[in-house]
Structures are given as structure tokens and as C-alpha cells.
Amino acid sequence: MSDREPIFEESRSVEDLQHLQLTVLMTEMVRSRGVMRVAKDLGVNYRTLSAALETGRLSRRMRGALEKALLEGAGSPAREQLERNDLLTGRLERVEELAEASTRGLATVHGEVEDLRNEHGQALRSIEGKLAQGDGGKGTPESTSFVSLAQPPSPPRPPRPPRREFPELATLEPAADDEAVFGDAWPLIREWRELRESHPDRGKGLDWLREEERLMTVELALLDDHGLTLPPQDYPLTGLNRNNQTNWRRTTLAETRRALRRRERLRWPLRVLALALRLLHR
Numbered sequence: 001m002s003d004r005e006p007i008f009e010e011s012r013s014v015e016d017l018q019h020l021q022l023t024v025l026m027t028e029m030v031r032s033r034g035v036m037r038v039a040k041d042l043g044v045n046y047r048t049l050s051a052a053l054e055t056g057r058l059s060r061r062m063r064g065a066l067e068k069a070l071l072e073g074a075g076s077p078a079r080e081q082l083e084r085n086d087l088l089t090g091r092l093e094r095v096e097e098l099a100e101a102s103t104r105g106l107a108t109v110h111g112e113v114e115d116l117r118n119e120h121g122q123a124l125r126s127i128e129g130k131l132a133q134g135d136g137g138k139g140t141p142e143s144t145s146f147v148s149l150a151q152p153p154s155p156p157r158p159p160r161p162p163r164r165e166f167p168e169l170a171t172l173e174p175a176a177d178d179e180a181v182f183g184d185a186w187p188l189i190r191e192w193r194e195l196r197e198s199h200p201d202r203g204k205g206l207d208w209l210r211e212e213e214r215l216m217t218v219e220l221a222l223l224d225d226h227g228l229t230l231p232p233q234d235y236p237l238t239g240l241n242r243n244n245q246t247n248w249r250r251t252t253l254a255e256t257r258r259a260l261r262r263r264e265r266l267r268w269p270l271r272v273l274a275l276a277l278r279l280l281h282r
Helices: 005-033 035-042 046-055 060-072 077-134 141-149 178-198 206-224 239-280
Strands: none
Touching: 005 035, 005 046, 005 060, 005 239, 035 046, 035 060, 035 239, 046 060, 178 206, 206 239
């Protein structure tokens, strides 16, 4: 028996690795498309997929559907991300070309401003010399006042920071122009960033469910009321892709609220029992 134990352990490790791989694939698909869409694509019941997400256990039917999706690879989040990266690479090259042209233009403007400043200084020194010669080297009050009031031009204002390529993207990283860019959505953006930083992805307690409910509510407000696009997307979404972002959040919000109500209903009998025990011991 001792000779067979390593083989058993190795087989079990492989099964654990396969289970982890399928679970990660399932989670990525749900985050990208929503529970209803993924259940339809996999050909499984919505309740089967929801149970797998909640418990982390894969039924035989669920495992078979995920293994088939993994082998086919069609429409997986990884492949969609690769296609998106190809589009962004071309877009980035065009942005770099525009930035280089803008830099050359800005250097030309700075050179012209410097030339104008030098010409103004020469003209000012010429006027001062003529006034001094006309007074025999003794400046009159009027000339003194004129010279004292003549000041060199103020330096040019520093260029404004470049505009964001996609101001419709909600970002987790803070920036100096956040309030100006997000406008009315700025208070929700700050609360959303705090929730995303402190709220774990998994949990079952009452406090976790309340935070999950608030996070989904805030994200739906940013999507629906303010027209923003949330991470991990890196360009604004429209049409069906945008609907996917809102649909799975609405589904998650509804499931979270049901779980929250169940938790709160369970607390009442416990409270009543605790109160009864206190009254009995008085």
C-alpha cells in the first residue's frame, strides 16, 4: 500500500489543478458576459451555474461543459482580450504619432515666444536710452515713472495637461484631474474606489453581503446614470458589450439581496432565543 500512495497523491493533485483551471475559466466567463449568457453558451441550466459559482463545486454536467469550452476556446475572455490588444496596439501607434507631431508644434511655439520676448526687451532698452539722452542723463519724473512702470512680459503659462483619450473610462488609479473629468460622478467614483480596495471578491457573512450589495449598486449607477465603462475594460463599450457589463451586475445584485434577506431572517430567531434565555435567567 505504501508504494501506491505517491501515485494516488499525484493523481489527486492533477484533479485539483484541473478543477482550479475550470473554476477560473467559469469565473472569467461570468465576469465578462454575465450569468445568463454564460449558462446559455455552455448549454447548462442557470441554477446549475449559480450553484457552481456559490459553492465552488462542479457537477459532472458542469465540468463537461467547461472542459468542452476550454478545448474549443471560442469566445473565451483570454481570446477576446488578445483581439482587443491588437486593436489597441494600432490605436496606440496613431496616438504616439499625434503626440510626436504635437511636441514638434509646441517646440515651434516656444521658439516664437522667445523671439518675441527678445524683440520686446530690445525695444524697451532702446526707448530707455533715448529718454536718458534727451534729459542729458537726468531723468524727469515722467520718464522715471515710464521706465519704472515698463515691466518685462510675464513668462508664458505652462501647457495644460493633455486630455484623456477616453474620459468615459472609470479608473481605479487616482489622477489630478479626476474631479474635472468625472464631474457629477466624482463622489460615486471615490466611494467605488474605496469599496473595490477594501471589499474581498469572496465572502458569505452579513457584512460582506451588505458591502457587495452597495458595490453593485454603485457600479450600476456609474454604468447607467453616468454612462461610464468600468475595469477591466480599457476602452468605452457600447451596444451588446455594454449590456453584458450591466446584466451580470444586475443578476449579482439580485442574488446578493436574496442572500442578504435570508441571512437577516435567520438572525431573528437567534435574537429571540437569546432574549428568552436572558429572561429565564433573571
